[in-house]
Amino acid sequence: xxxxxxxxxxxxxxxxxEYSRKSRLVVLNTQQLPPxxxxxxxxxxxxxxxxxxxxxxxxxxxxxVGGFSINKTxxxxxxxxDLRGLRAEAQAIDIQIELxxxxxxxxEETEKAIVxxxxxxxxxxxxxxxxxxxxxxxxxxxxxxxxxVTTIDAILEKISN
Amino acid sequence: xxxxxxxxxxxxRGESSAFGQLYDLYQPRIYRFVxxxxxxxxxxxxxxxxxxxxxxxxMKGYKSRxxxxxxxxxxxxxxxxxxxxxxxxxxxxxxxxxxxxxxxPAIQQFSFDKNIEAEGLARAIQELEPNYQDVVIMRFVxxxxxxxxxxxxxxxxxxxxxxxxxxxxxLKEILKTD
Numbered sequence: 001x002x003x004x005x006x007x008x009x010x011x012x013x014x015x016x017x018e019y020s021r022k023s024r025l026v027v028l029n030t031q032q033l034p035p036x037x038x039x040x041x042x043x044x045x046x047x048x049x050x051x052x053x054x055x056x057x058x059x060x061x062x063x064x065v066g067g068f069s070i071n072k073t074x075x076x077x078x079x080x081x082d083l084r085g086l087r088a089e090a091q092a093i094d095i096q097i098e099l100x101x102x103x104x105x106x107x108e109e110t111e112k113a114i115v116x117x118x119x120x121x122x123x124x125x126x127x128x129x130x131x132x133x134x135x136x137x138x139x140x141x142x143x144x145x146x147x148x149v150t151t152i153d154a155i156l157e158k159i160s161n
Numbered sequence: 162x163x164x165x166x167x168x169x170x171x172x173x174r175g176e177s178s179a180f181g182q183l184y185d186l187y188q189p190r191i192y193r194f195v196x197x198x199x200x201x202x203x204x205x206x207x208x209x210x211x212x213x214x215x216x217x218x219x220m221k222g223y224k225s226r227x228x229x230x231x232x233x234x235x236x237x238x239x240x241x242x243x244x245x246x247x248x249x250x251x252x253x254x255x256x257x258x259x260x261x262x263x264x265x266p267a268i269q270q271f272s273f274d275k276n277i278e279a280e281g282l283a284r285a286i287q288e289l290e291p292n293y294q295d296v297v298i299m300r301f302v303x304x305x306x307x308x309x310x311x312x313x314x315x316x317x318x319x320x321x322x323x324x325x326x327x328x329x330x331x332l333k334e335i336l337k338t339d
Contacts, residue, residue, distance in 0.1 A: 003329065003332065003333060003336070004301055004329075006278065006279075006282055007282065007297065007301035007302055008301060008302065008304070009278075009279065010193065010197065010279060010282065010283065010302045011193070011302055011303070011304070013192075013193045013196060013197075013279075014189055014192075015188065015189055015192040015206065015209065016206070019206050020188060023188075023206070023209070023210045023213065024181060024184050024185075024188075024213075026210070026214070027180075027184065027210070027213045027214050027217050028177040028180060028181055028184075028217070029177075030214060030217060030218060031218075032175050032217065032218055032219075032220060032221055033218045033219060033221070033222075034221065035219075035221040035222035036219075036222050
């Protein structure tokens with residue numbers, strides 16, 4: 001009990017008045033700090049940052065792995081192709097195009113020849129024989145189609161002969 | 162208490178006059194608490210100043226949560242003392258403390274005999290564990306209730322009672338041996 005009474009007497013200890021006055025003045029002339037965010041808010045911010053970082057890393061990994069797999073699939077597709085067959089097919093297509101062109105050019109040259117023959121014939125042999133001459137020209141054209149190159153000059157040369 | 166609540170709200174809004182009144186009310190208590198724990202007047206003055214500076218700077222974020230304002234100040238003071246011991250461990254030995262700069266200048270209100278008694282008691286308290294020191298000072302020097310002490314120390318009331326019982330027992334042992 002005496003101990004408790006003695007302890008209560010320590011309550012009379014007082015700080016120095018001059019110190020208290022100066023300290024008070026300094027404290028009250030200091031700027032206050034803005035309130036710090038709550039622990040929950042800090043946790044939310046940090047977890048959001050972590051999630052964002054994680055998402056970016058995941059996307060990066062996905063892009064890298066995806067890029068590799070796409071590259072690999074492309075190689076597999078190319079390796080699965082019959083290149084020789086493809087090349088042969090491509091060449092065949094070219095040939096068909098050339099043949100079609102030849103036929104088309106043949107038809108065009110024939111029409112031109114008929115027009116030329118019609119223009120030339122009336123002045124030399126008369127109107128009735130014009131049709132006959134044209135037939136001869138066509139014949140000449142038929143003969144000329146057996147050759148690889150058929151031009152209007154070649155047909156005209158044949159007709160003139 | 163309503164007046165104190167107004168002062169706290171005013172200080173939280175940045176009113177220095179309101180915090181000035183709180184300073185006048187609590188500074189001697191915090192100073193005693195720190196002085197008895199660290200045993201040196203100059204250190205006690207420095208630490209008490211830091212406690213109130215810290216409190217003022219962080220007043221905008223203060224939330225009472227049903228606890229008295231003093232419990233917040235005691236908590237800051239307790240942390241400051243812990244930091245003090247952590248950084249100046251070599252200077253805490255009682256044996257190395259110069260008696261001239263010990264409590265004597267702060268206990269001038271007592272008679273010569275009572276000065277010696279008060280110093281002896283304060284030194285005995287310093288030999289207790291930090292938790293015991295806190296409870297003894299708060300409960301018997303500052304006359305705080307068990308609930309207020311529990312709030313300041315973030316402990317249950319039952320735990321404070323147990324610590325109080327052990328602390329007084331230990332203090333008696335120390336004073337007997339001295």
